[in-house]
Amino acid sequence: xxxxxxxxxxxxxxxxxxxxxxxxxxxxxxxxxxxxxxxxxxxxxxxxxxxxxxxxxxxxxxxxxxxxxxxxxxxxxxxxxxxxxxxxxxxxxxxxxxxxxxxxxxxxxxxxxxxxxxxxxxxxxxxxxxxxxxxxxxxxxxxxxxxxxxxxxxxxxxxxxxxxxxxxxxxxxxxxxxxxxxxxxxxxxxxxxxxxxxxxxxxxxxxxxxxxxxxxxxxxxxxxxxxxxxxxxxxxxxxxxxxxxxxxxxxxxxxxxxxxxxxxxxxxxxxxxxxxxxxxxxxxxxxxxxxxxxxxxxxxxxxxxxxxxxxxxxxxxxxxxxxxxxxxxxxxxxxxxxxxxxxxxxxxxxxxxxxxxxxxxxxxxxxxxxxxxxxxxxxxxxxxxxxxxxxxxxxxxxxxxxxxxxxxxxxxxxxxxxxxxxxxxxxxxx
Numbered sequence: 001x002x003x004x005x006x007x008x009x010x011x012x013x014x015x016x017x018x019x020x021x022x023x024x025x026x027x028x029x030x031x032x033x034x035x036x037x038x039x040x041x042x043x044x045x046x047x048x049x050x051x052x053x054x055x056x057x058x059x060x061x062x063x064x065x066x067x068x069x070x071x072x073x074x075x076x077x078x079x080x081x082x083x084x085x086x087x088x089x090x091x092x093x094x095x096x097x098x099x100x101x102x103x104x105x106x107x108x109x110x111x112x113x114x115x116x117x118x119x120x121x122x123x124x125x126x127x128x129x130x131x132x133x134x135x136x137x138x139x140x141x142x143x144x145x146x147x148x149x150x151x152x153x154x155x156x157x158x159x160x161x162x163x164x165x166x167x168x169x170x171x172x173x174x175x176x177x178x179x180x181x182x183x184x185x186x187x188x189x190x191x192x193x194x195x196x197x198x199x200x201x202x203x204x205x206x207x208x209x210x211x212x213x214x215x216x217x218x219x220x221x222x223x224x225x226x227x228x229x230x231x232x233x234x235x236x237x238x239x240x241x242x243x244x245x246x247x248x249x250x251x252x253x254x255x256x257x258x259x260x261x262x263x264x265x266x267x268x269x270x271x272x273x274x275x276x277x278x279x280x281x282x283x284x285x286x287x288x289x290x291x292x293x294x295x296x297x298x299x300x301x302x303x304x305x306x307x308x309x310x311x312x313x314x315x316x317x318x319x320x321x322x323x324x325x326x327x328x329x330x331x332x333x334x335x336x337x338x339x340x341x342x343x344x345x346x347x348x349x350x351x352x353x354x355x356x357x358x359x360x361x362x363x364x365x366x367x368x369x370x371x372x373x374x375x376x377x378x379x380x381x382x383x384x385x386x387x388x389x390x391x392x393x394x395x396x397x398x399x400x401x402x403x404x405x406x407x408x409x410x411x412x413x414x415x416x417x418x419x420x421x422x423x424x425x426x427x428x429x430x
Contacts, residue, residue: 006030015039023047030149034059043083058082065300068091069112076113078102081388087130088300091116092245104128110303113260114158115243123147123293126206132304137161144168155304159185159365160247172377173247175414178385179304180378181341181364183251188367197257198270200224202284205236205272216244216252216363217281224269224283233286234269238279246342246421249280255338255365256280257281265329266349266360290350294322295345295392299328306345306392314355319404321355322348323390324429327357331387331422334379338365343385345392380416387411 002023008014009022019042020033026048033043034056042065051072057079059291064085067093080086080098086105088110093098097117103122104111115138125131126147131158142163148154149170154177159167161184171177182188208221217239226232231383239249246252256268295306314322326348333340341364349358366377390408394401407428411419422429 005257009033017040023132026050028052029057030281041065043067045088053077053079055079061085062149064088068075069363071095072092075099076100076103079168088303092135093243101125107233109133109136110418112245114245116318121145121148126146126150131175132156134158134299135246137244137245141251144171146170149174150307155179157181158362158364160251161243167378169374169377172381172416176384178381178388179342179344179364180339180381181246181366183255183364183366184248187369197268199231199273200226200270202272202274202276205234207236213237213361215246216249216361221286222283223238232305235284235286236272236281237284238272238275238281241357243361247366249363251279252365253282255333255362256284258338259333259336259362260333262329263323264358265332265359276399287349287358288351290352291349292344293356294350294357297344297346305388308345308392310398312396313398314393316397316399316401318353318355319390319393319397319401320429322350322357323386323393323404324426325355325357327386327422327426327429331426332361333359333365334368334382336420337368338362339365339368339378340382340385341366343382343389345389348389374423377416379421380419383399383411383425384416384420386422 006022006024016039018039020040021044032178037059040060041062041348043063043204044067046067046069048071063083063087063149067090069090071094073094073096075098076096081102081104083105087109092112093236097115099118099122101122107130110133112135116134118139118141121275123145126145130153132153135158137158137160139162152175154174155180158183160242164185165187167182199267204226206223211219211221217237222234223231226235241311259265259267261267266284268282268284270283272283295308298305299307303393330340342361347361348357349360350406352397368378387408394404413419
């Protein structure tokens with residue numbers, strides 16, 4: 001389809017378009033793209049063989065979103081910094097080794113550089129005050145510039161699978177940070193990841209329908225029968241590859257197995273072995289077919305916030321049930337020595353009626369440090385994420401709930417040291 005789009009572009013048939021996707025093995029950007037400067041807002045160049053952009057690329061003054069993943073950019077193009085409206089930049093798995101300060105657009109809000117080869121970040125990154133979402137998993141970073149303390153709007157940060165011996169102490173003091181992942185760094189190498197768990201043979205599973213897809217893998221319905229054990233309904237998560245936007249699949253598996261069984265946390269029955277293609281996987285509990293995610297993941301427009309059905313209305317008791325269930329799940333995970341890192345409505349599965357709910361997807365889960373103070377500081381990020389979730393639930397409730405509103409305010413306050421723990425939250429809701 002992109003070859004047809006490219007031909008239409010060259011014939012001048014795409015004048016006035018606002019969004020353009022070109023995947024046609026390009027080694028250079030067609031000049032006709034720049035002729036769309038008056039209207040083009042979203043440009044997806046992923047999956048080509050580009051290594052640079054033309055010097056006058058900044059003619060695209062209305063461009064808001066640029067994707068260049070899977071290309072050959074050893075250096076993020078400096079010309080991006082001259083694109084006045086550019087706020088979202090995604091260059092995943094593009095071989096990026098260098099991030100010049102000049103490449104950072106002034107309106108930058110969302111930057112994805114997952115699975116590259118960056119060893120350092122420019123100090124100018126801390127001078128982009130609108131930055132809310134920063135995806136850096138799978139690089140070679142060992143430090144963050146101190147200027148990032150100025151990122152007062154930063155809400156989501158992915159640092160998994162890098163080379164950090166420690167996280168900077170100031171990280172947990174960022175007032176709006178709520179979703180942080182750091183698993184798979186040398187800092188937790190001294191702590192055991194080996195989690196004793198059942199190994200479930202692929203031959204004992206009969207795969208059924210495809211249930212869904214997340215950042216890290218595909219989930220299928222399955223029937224499980226082991227020896228003389230009765231056959232049961234389960235779900236099987238097959239991981240996509242060696243690196244996800246959150247981090248390493250093996251760290252997700254460790255967290256899911258370490259968490260054990262909890263009525264409101266979707267852990268795992270065991271680790272999959274014997275897949276014919278060598279794929280890694282987990283065998284998970286199967287939820288009733290009518291259960292569904294509470295919301296959709298963030299969109300280009302919402303950036304770091306989930307997208308709810310505008311028609312969703314929740315009774316006070318339902319708000320209470322969901323909030324309590326997820327607080328209990330988070331508190332259990334903290335007690336197991338892990339932060340969730342992705343506590344969101346789109347990772348909250350519920351029954352669609354009464355408020356029975358489970359927290360799922362441990363792809364961003366990370367081992368908490370042994371030091372109690374450092375552990376509490378990082379747990380407070382999950383508390384803020386839970387507070388944001390509670391605020392969204394309250395927005396769906398037509399009745400005022402002042403006690404829950406007060407609790408929500410406490411959980412999202414800028415000073416993380418003043419937030420209650422999720423264990424305290426759970427006790428108060430009980």
